[in-house]
Amino acid sequence: MHIVYISDGKAGHRSQALGLFKAMQRQSQEIVTFQEISIDDLPIVTLISALFSHQLHTVEHEPTYIFGVGSHTHFRVWLLGKVYNKAKTIILMKPSLPFAWFDYAVIPQHDGIQASNKVLTTQGALNPIVNEERHQHGRILIALGGSSKRHQWNAAKVLHAIGQIVEQNPNSEIILTTSRRTPKAFLAELKQLKNIEKVQIFPVEVTPQGWIFEEMQKAEAVWVTEDSVSMIYEALTAGCKVGVIEVDRLRHDRITTSVDHLFHQQYITYFTALSKLAQPQYFAEATRVAVEIFK
Template sequence: MHIVYVSDGKAGHRSQAVGLYKAMQRQSNIEVTFQEISIQELPIFSLLKAIWARRFALFEKKPDYIFGVGSHTQARVLLLGRVYPKAKTVIMMKPNFPVNWFDYAIIPQHDRVKESMHVITTQGALNPIVNENRHQPNRILIALGGNSKRHQWNDEKVLSSIQRLVENNVHATFILTTSRRTPDTFLETLAQQNFYSKLQIFPVEHTPQGWVFEEMQKAEAVWVTEDSVSMIFEALTAGCKVGIIKINRLKEDRITCSIDQIIQSNLVSDQTFIEMLVEPHAFKEAERVATYLLAQ
């Protein structure tokens, strides 16, 4: 079985495609191969010509599945589906085109698209994490985001939340990391706090690729600022207890509503004591989607 992934170069999008590929690889009783090809290598005119030839020279072999994530990949996935009509086209987002133009659209529930023979809804975006059951008691990862189009960073609010975590979990080991959206001056302000010595600080620019995923495998609990939605679902998939650090909202929309919903549905919590967090769920969305696709 061969999977072709049409890539727009965005790491978060690639994570979704690799997550589904890895899940299909684990479940399939035949070899599953994966080829990533950039949209720059797929000019529309060349794809239109390839429809008549029924082949595309850059492909190692005929695809059985064609994956796309991101708006700029959609037309290319559709055209490749015409080049290889036996391949299943899979777009991992709410598409700009009618969903029935694709064989499958994998869409987060917060986009509010009804499930159908063409639509598979998921809780959050897919990711490649598997729970390795290596979690260490009282090890806490704090993962900070930053400003976004729906959230505004507030130093005082975040510092207060971190202080409560430290004070309420006196026997815990704290690992703290930032993101590329965290304000540059925040760590300087954090260093001036009297609880700073309780934290092991790993700025994002000093962490190698895969560092956060490894830390999630070791942490009993992960507290994430609410703007980092993908990281919330990654922590759930890793099998961690998950806490939410609330920050200021600029507006209410489908994403902020989804955060409120997963708190209300008892998947995560806004508590600050590790003992009061929700026990980990068996959260395996990529596995569930892979099972569905392979059964068709």
């Protein structure tokens, strides 16, 4: 089985494609291979020409599935599906072209699209994480985001929450990391916090690729600032207890509604004591989608 992923180069989109590929790999009885091809290497005119020969030198093996994430990939996925007409085409978002043009669309529930035989709805975007069940009792990870189009960073609110986490979990090992959106001045403010010496601080600039996913595998609990929605879903998928640090909302939309939905489902809480966090529930959306596709 060979999967061709048409890539727009965005890391978040690649994470979704890898999540589904790895889930399909786990579910399949045969060898599953994966090839990523940039949209720059798939000019539309080349794809149209290949409609007659039904082959393309860029594609290493005849694909069984063709993935696309990002609006610039959709037309290419459809065309490549015509070149290799035995392949199934899968768009990992709401497609910009008619649903009937693809075999499957994998769409987060917050987009409000009704599930059907062609539409598989998920809680959040897919990711490549699995729960490796290596969580260490009392180990805490705090992951900070920053301002976004729907959230405004509130340093005082975040500092208060971190202070409460440190105070209410005195026997825990606490690791904290930032993101590229975290204001540069915040680390200096953080270092003035009472008992901050108990916290191991790893700014994003010093963490290698994959570091945070490894930390999620080791943490019993993860606190995430509310703006980092993808990280909330990643922590749930890793099997952690998840606490959310509130930041100011600039607007309410389908994304903030999805976070509220997780709260009402008791997947996440806003407490700052580890003992009060909701127990982790089975959360494996990529696996569930792979099972559906293989039915």
